[in-house]
Amino acid sequence: MAREAFQTLTEPMYYILLALTQEQCGVDIMAKVKEISKGRVSVGPGTLYAMLQKFNENSVVKITRSEGAKKWYIITPRGRDMLTAERERLWVQYQDGELLEQ
Amino acid sequence: MAREAFQTLTEPMYYILLALTQEQCGVDIMAKVKEISKGRVSVGPGTLYAMLQKFNENSVVKITRSEGAKKWYIITPRGRDMLTAERERLWVQYQDGELLEQ
DNA sequence: TTGACAATATCGACAGTCGATATTAATATA
DNA sequence: TATATTAATATCGACTGTCGATATTGTCAA
Numbered sequence: 143m144a145r146e147a148f149q150t151l152t153e154p155m156y157y158i159l160l161a162l163t164q165e166q167c168g169v170d171i172m173a174k175v176k177e178i179s180k181g182r183v184s185v186g187p188g189t190l191y192a193m194l195q196k197f198n199e200n201s202v203v204k205i206t207r208s209e210g211a212k213k214w215y216i217i218t219p220r221g222r223d224m225l226t227a228e229r230e231r232l233w234v235q236y237q238d239g240e241l242l243e244q
Numbered sequence: 245m246a247r248e249a250f251q252t253l254t255e256p257m258y259y260i261l262l263a264l265t266q267e268q269c270g271v272d273i274m275a276k277v278k279e280i281s282k283g284r285v286s287v288g289p290g291t292l293y294a295m296l297q298k299f300n301e302n303s304v305v306k307i308t309r310s311e312g313a314k315k316w317y318i319i320t321p322r323g324r325d326m327l328t329a330e331r332e333r334l335w336v337q338y339q340d341g342e343l344l345e346q
Numbered sequence: 347t348t349g350a351c352a353a354t355a356t357c358g359a360c361a362g363t364c365g366a367t368a369t370t371a372a373t374a375t376a
Numbered sequence: 377t378a379t380a381t382t383a384a385t386a387t388c389g390a391c392t393g394t395c396g397a398t399a400t401t402g403t404c405a406a
Contacts, residue, residue, distance in 0.1 A: 152394085187395090189394050189395065193393085209402090209403095
């Protein structure tokens with residue numbers, strides 16, 4: 143049986159989904175990721191468009207409209223759930239590192 | 245030019261290094277990762293031994309002693325710095341997800 | 347129509363993950 | 377001493393995701 147997809151989100155995935163809490167087209171997502179991460183993270187086109195396809199196939203994201211090749215995306219409820227779960231996981235992982243302080 | 249190694253640590257890497265804040269051999273690391281993560285994370289041998297080699301080559305970890313094939317490892321100061329940096333990154337990424345709450 | 351541009355899509359090389367399996371070494375037992 | 381058992385490490389191949397370079401597609405202005 144196929145392993146559950148997107149068990150833990152990678153950093154690019156996380157910021158792509160965060161960007162898609164508002165409708166955005168591809169290039170806007172790249173800009174938005176930079177904005178949300180205050181310049182720390184940048185996602186290249188190879189990663190982005192491959193991921194958008196995978197996310198779309200898995201109903202994590204959906205296409206809202208398209209003009210020619212240009213497409214707009216937004217996160218789905220399922221995607222939001224994944225994002226929330228991932229955020230909690232980040233918190234737990236951060237907490238598990240507390241033994242560094244000792 | 246080679247890209248800087250270990251820019252962001254993956255979840256397995258993070259817990260392996262956390263386990264190595266005390267001297268451990270391979271199988272003990274696997275057990276320790278489970279313990280630290282309260283059962284949430286488990287690292288298989290394929291991931292572990294490949295990573296230990298890479299970490300060792302990059303002075304993230306060092307071998308303290310060996311008996312036959314069995315080796316003990318511990319984190320280096322460089323490894324500790326990486327772990328601290330990664331922990332801060334996790335916190336930042338968590339914070340960047342705050343816009344989900346709005 | 348053509349040229350420039352904006353946006354999306356694809357490509358190949360690479361890093362890391364994973365469980366299954368192989369190898370190695372120490373120990374127990376006949 | 378041989379041999380079986382066990383514990384631990386090491387390797388393998390398939391797979392997912394990343395990345396920047398490049399190709400493709402579509403739009404608009406001249």
